[in-house]
Amino acid sequence: MTGVAHRFTSAAAAQSAAIKRVTVVGGGQMGAGIAQVSATFEHPVTLVDVSQEALDRGKQYMGKSLARVAKKKYPEDPKVAQEWVDAVLGRIEPTTNLAEGVRKADLVVEAIVENIGVKQRLFGDIAAGAPEQSVLASNTSSLPIGRIAEQLNGTRRQNMVGLHFFNPVPQMKLVEVVKANETSEDTVARALEFVKSIGKAPAVCKDTPGFIVNRLLLPYMMEAIRLLERDVAEARDIDTAMKLGAGYPMGPFELCDYVGLDTIKFIVDGWYKDGEGLQGNNLFAASKKLDELVAAGHLGVKSGRGFYDYSKK
Numbered sequence: 001m002t003g004v005a006h007r008f009t010s011a012a013a014a015q016s017a018a019i020k021r022v023t024v025v026g027g028g029q030m031g032a033g034i035a036q037v038s039a040t041f042e043h044p045v046t047l048v049d050v051s052q053e054a055l056d057r058g059k060q061y062m063g064k065s066l067a068r069v070a071k072k073k074y075p076e077d078p079k080v081a082q083e084w085v086d087a088v089l090g091r092i093e094p095t096t097n098l099a100e101g102v103r104k105a106d107l108v109v110e111a112i113v114e115n116i117g118v119k120q121r122l123f124g125d126i127a128a129g130a131p132e133q134s135v136l137a138s139n140t141s142s143l144p145i146g147r148i149a150e151q152l153n154g155t156r157r158q159n160m161v162g163l164h165f166f167n168p169v170p171q172m173k174l175v176e177v178v179k180a181n182e183t184s185e186d187t188v189a190r191a192l193e194f195v196k197s198i199g200k201a202p203a204v205c206k207d208t209p210g211f212i213v214n215r216l217l218l219p220y221m222m223e224a225i226r227l228l229e230r231d232v233a234e235a236r237d238i239d240t241a242m243k244l245g246a247g248y249p250m251g252p253f254e255l256c257d258y259v260g261l262d263t264i265k266f267i268v269d270g271w272y273k274d275g276e277g278l279q280g281n282n283l284f285a286a287s288k289k290l291d292e293l294v295a296a297g298h299l300g301v302k303s304g305r306g307f308y309d310y311s312k313k
């Protein structure tokens, strides 16, 4: 994929102004992280959410996360550390007014619920208010960028790209830059410049289910679950094997529990049913074990139990 990345040179980026003002729509786990990292690297940020409560929660989350960074950055000086946190938070303007929030944006990053209809409607509203030349990006994990943008006009579709951040955003270095069929080279170049400007490493890929990371991880997780179903080994032994034998930092069941079993089921069911080129692929067929855990509400770390029990930790 590096070959794809190299074709989008900084010369292309020079055609349009570099991205300065960033608007993030959706102030949840991902949106707050994207806003925080952008502001850390000096971008003026507007954070939009439909819920004032979500904006307040997002501010708390960003404050705590920044305080941890500041403590490492200024270990000897709590006053300077707090000033640094306040300066970063001061660059983030929260609002529930979308039209006002996108009015001056060079880049709008959407991080709202994973639902195609809701995202399409939101991008219609964004297009009604954002400057014509702004880059429009979705942080979707599993929906095609081309479909999210399909109701927009030609210029907007050329300016649309996927920016797939990883959780937790402040710690995870990668951003997948997803190029839909109509995304222009100028848009990809501007997106690449932005990703680098916030200290992240981009990987460019085409608009296909799971992009790079999830397209490789989901079959791996599902195959691990099927090993368990066939009683080949215990979850703990499979995790130990992959950590010590393959050098992975987490075993597949630790990873499944961290990601959330409901999220995994939602993605594989969708791909099996109508993922482009993946329909009926046995790698993504339903797993009895996974279905039972999800039906019982055992969703992983977030619910206190998944493949492992976290309630006593």
Ligand SMILES: NC(=O)c1ccc[n+]([C@@H]2O[C@H](COP(=O)([O-])OP(=O)(O)OC[C@H]3O[C@@H](n4cnc5c(N)ncnc54)[C@H](O)[C@@H]3O)[C@@H](O)[C@H]2O)c1
Binding pocket: 025, 026, 027, 028, 029, 030, 031, 048, 049, 050, 051, 054, 110, 111, 112, 113, 114, 115, 118, 122, 139, 140, 141, 142, 164, 165, 166, 167
């Ligand atoms: N959680 C992850 O690990 C992860 C990783 C990569 C990508 N993603 C993707 O990022 C997106 C957001 O995920 P999340 O985990 O942050 O979700 P979340 O539920 O934590 O946050 C979503 C936020 O969007 C807000 N929202 C909903 N509709 C809105 C609208 N129309 N306008 C403005 N705000 C609206 C909600 O109030 C909520 O605060 C999804 O598309 C998800 O697939 C998630």
